[in-house]
Amino acid sequence: MSGPRRKGLYRADESRNNREGLKGWLDPTGYGWERVSYWLQRLTGLFLLVYFVGHVYETSSLTGGIGSWNAMLKFTETTWGHLFLILVIGTSTYHSINGIRLIFTETGIGVGKPGRPEYPYDALSLNYRQKSGIWIALILAVVAMAYGYNVLFSGG
Amino acid sequence: MLGTKEQGAKSKYGPGNHNVTMRIYRSSKEGNKGNFDSFDIPIQRWTTVLDALLYVKAYKDSSIGIRYSCRMASCGSCGMKINGKPRLACYTNVSELESSEISCEPMSNFPVLRDLVTDFSQFLSHHRKMKPYLINPEVDLCDNPELSEFLQNPTDADKFLQFSYCIKCGLCYSACPTVATDTKFPGPQAxxxxxxxxxxxxxAGSRYGLTAIDSRHGLWRCHFSGSCSKVCPKGVDPALGIQLLKGNIMSFAKRRKKIAELKQHTGKSAD
Structure with missing residues (x-):
């Protein structure tokens, strides 16, 4: 299309792309438990990645002498250190359990078999086996965090 | 019973009617972010969002851009974001939204042509890359004057039937969080x-080796958020198809299939 643009006529390549971008996956609401699980799996994954890099860096500080190592140990004995460790326990538990569910799901196990859709067209793949897996991961994460809290703050 | 929050409210449009406020997205001519126009309109128990939009177009503002055709969830033309979620306007009853304010926006992840009308070029391009037709060297309809048919039993048909109900409305593509961030990802529909x-x-053709499927921007970018299946108005359940396809490619599921037998009709038995 060349020449002057007709009034009121729009071309797709000229219009805004309308991609949701990061906002698309940062908002877990409105699409059910599977979307919440997807969101949590990503957030916990990113958190654990940052923790893992920090952990390797911190462990490598041993080569600089026992002083820096002891300083880090001292941080983990503070209230903020305890809360951070509880967060590590919760995120790693959720990420692992939900990850196991996803390994099965993404190999086609537990999502059901195709059939003839009937009104109201509830999706077969969003079944209670999947939802149960998500809830179990959440409950175990909370239990692990409660246990961690008990050990760290009460000396349990 | 309308199911709206204003159930008990008296309407200025007469008995039996209630009114809702339609907030409709209007694109700007410069391609920048548009704005919403509000219209107060009457609704009945059976009013769909498409009916409401057409009322606005007929009596309030005829310049609103909408795409629609069948009005019965068969053509997939009237997909849009209604109250923040991708839905078909003709398949969504105003009363089921349980709100006195209905917002209509163009679907996310599609370029906006005008107002509520989006461009499907990229979406259909992804669809085409999947070779969405039967590939079987045994059959060449162009050079075969005889009538031929495959013998396929209902069990085999049920394995793919639900996926063939796709009307290409684009709701799944709009809801997918991976499509939102990766333009090369084919999307749930494709x-x-x-x-x-x-x-x-x-x-008899294998699609497993297609770059659009088995690559870092392909099938493996799907992490099962299930949003595509949640919004599908036809029960296609794209998330199920994608997970089964992954299983097939990784050979966790039975990958080899028995190709249907081809029956040739000579035409002599007719009459």
């Missing part, structure tokens, strides 16, 4: 169609 033809016993 990948579900790849599975649909892979599972069809009449099809």
């Amino acid at each position: 990948l579900a169609q790849a599975y649909r033809y892979s599972a069809d016993t009449r099809d």
Whole structure:
């Protein structure tokens, strides 16, 4: 299309792309438990990645002498250190359990078999086996965090 | 019973009617972010969002851009974001939204042509890359004067039937968080169609090696958020197709299928 643009006529390549971008996956609401699980799996994954890099860096500080190592140990004995460790326990538990569910799901196990859709067209793949897996991961994460809290703050 | 929050409210439009406020997205001519126009309109118990939009177009502002055709969830033309979620306007009753304010926006992840009308070029391009047709060297309809048909039993048909109900409305593409961040990702619709033809016993072509499927921007970018299946108005369940396709590619599921037998009709038995 060349020449002057007709009034009121729009071309797709000229219009805004309308991609949701990061906002698309940062908002877990409105699409059910599977979307919440997807969101949590990503957030916990990113958190654990940052923790893992920090952990390797911190462990490598041993080569600089026992002083820096002891300083880090001292941080983990503070209230903020305890809360951070509880967060590590919760995120790693959720990420692992939900990850196991996803390994099965993404190999086609537990999502059901195709059939003839009937009104109201509830999706077969969003079944209670999947939802149960998500809830179990959440409950175990909370239990692990409660246990961690008990050990760290009460000396349990 | 309308199911709206204003159930008990008296309407200025007369008995039996209630009114809702339609907030309709209007694109700007410069291609920048548009704005919403509000219209107060009467609704009945059976009013769909498409009916409401057409009322606005007929009596309030005729310049609103809407795409629609069948009004019965068969053509997939009237997909849009209604109250923040991708839905078909003709398949969504105003009363089921349980709100006195209905917002209508163009679907996310599609370029906006005008107002509520979006461009499907990229979406259909992804669909085409999946070779959405039967590939079988045994059959060449162009050079075969005889009538021929595949013998396929209902069990084999059920393996792909639900995926063939796709009306290409784009709701799944709009809801997918991976499509939102990766323009090369084919999206749930295209990948579900790849599975649909892979599972069809009449099809002898392998799609597993297609770059659009088995690559870092392909099938493996799906992490099962299930949003595509949640919004699908036809029960296609694209997330199911994608997970089964992954299982097939990784050979966790039975990958080899028995190709349907081809029956030739000579035409002599007729009459």
